[in-house]
Amino acid sequence: MSRIVYLNGEWLAEEEAKVSIFDRGYVFADAIYEVTCVLDGKLLDYDGHAARLKRSTGAIGINMPVDDETLLSLHREIAARNDMTEGLIYLQVSRGNPGDRDFMFEKDMTPTFSMFTQKKQVTETKSAKNGIAVVTMEDLRWGRCDIKTVQLLYPSLAKMEAHDKGADDAWLVRDGEITEQTSATAYIVTADDVVITRPLSHVVLPGITRASALQIAARNGMKVEERAFTVEEALAAKEAFYTSASNFITPVVSIDGKAIGDGKPGALTMKLRELYIADRRANAI
Template identity: 85%
Template sequence: MSRIVYLNGEWLAEEEAKVSIFDRGYVFADAIYEVTCVLDGKLLDYDGHAARLKRSTKAIGIAMPTDDDTLLALHREIAARNDMTEGLIYLQVSRGNPGDRDFMFENNMTPTFSMFTQKKNVLGAATGKNGITVVTVEDLRWGRCDIKTVQLLYPSLAKMEAHEKGADDAWMVKDGFITEQTSATAYIVTQESVVVTRPLSREILPGITRATALEIAARNGFKVEERAFTVEEAKTAKEAFFTSASNFVTPVTAIDGHKIGDGKPGEISLKLRNLYIADRRANAI
């Protein structure tokens, strides 16, 4: 049975959902997206994702396609229609279809709004217990990484490069400092057990899981610093990990083939993962 997807006000079998070849999301990557995790049939960190969607669409001048109440209702309905108790809901809003290809566009175009589900074992993923390995690559993305656009070609190529080098993912580097993972927030834990991650700016995405994880860490007595850190500091760290909506808090055990700590998931990373899961489960909607 195929998935039921949402497209511009209609519920359709995935095979029936069609978008114009002139849609600016297809031609110019002129679109915003969000991914919300579903656990136990409920939405995790939904308010943060909805707020960031509005922030991102406003930043590039795309009209929100629906109001707040309807947006929440659509998330719940698409999960129900696809009998999804665990996985992801992908949402995309493009500027729309102008009828032809042109760099210029009319203001207040009717956006193209789509949603689909991806069933995934997010809670029991092996990486959550075993961690992942990463390699470092130069950060060659555009200058507004704080806007969650669908311009993901470079992160995709970086992931492929990491895979070809025998690693699971890549940490991107700018001017000698780690910016973020290809589709996640990067962290280290210093030898003094301080959790460190880069401060918010136009160079990184304001991760929703990042915000929640940092709040939970501080609330539970972890020492937290928001500052830049170098590749060299990361390689000599006590621990490393990353956060994302689909991976929660996941350890990183090696960078460029160099073991972090003893090369096993660290105590702080695993503890924060468990705290995050328990807290978000309790607050899911």
């Protein structure tokens, strides 16, 4: 049975959902997206994702097609229509279809608004149990990585290159310092158990899981420091991990072929993952 998706006010079988070839999301990657995790049939960190969606659309001048109440209702309904208890809800808002290709656009265009689901195991995963290997790669993305656009070509190519090198993903580097993973936030843990991640700026996405993880870490007595860190610091770290809505908190066990710590998921990382899942599960809506 096909998924039920949402497109511009209609619930459709995925095979029936069509978007114009002139849509600016297709022609110019002129679109914003969000992804919210579903666990036990409920939404995790929903308020943060909804707020970031509004921030991102506002940053590039796309009109939000629905109000706050409707947006939450649509998330709940698409999960219910697809019998989703665990997985992801993807949402995309493009500037819309101007009827032809043109770099210029009308500021009052009607957006194209779509949603779909992906059933996925998010709690018990192989990557969480064993950790992942990453390689470092130059960060060649555009300058406004804090806006969650669908301009994901370079992250996609970087992931593919990492796989070709025998790794699972890439950590991106600017001026010798780690910015983030291709589609996640990167962290290291120092020898004295300080969790370090890059501070928010135009070069990193303000991760919703990042915000929750850092709050939970601090609340449980873990030391947290928001600062840039170098590739050399990462290679010398006691532990490393990443956070994202679809993977929660997941250990990184090697960087550029070098084992991090003993090459196994770190104790602090796994404790923080356990605390995160329990806290977010208890606060899901």
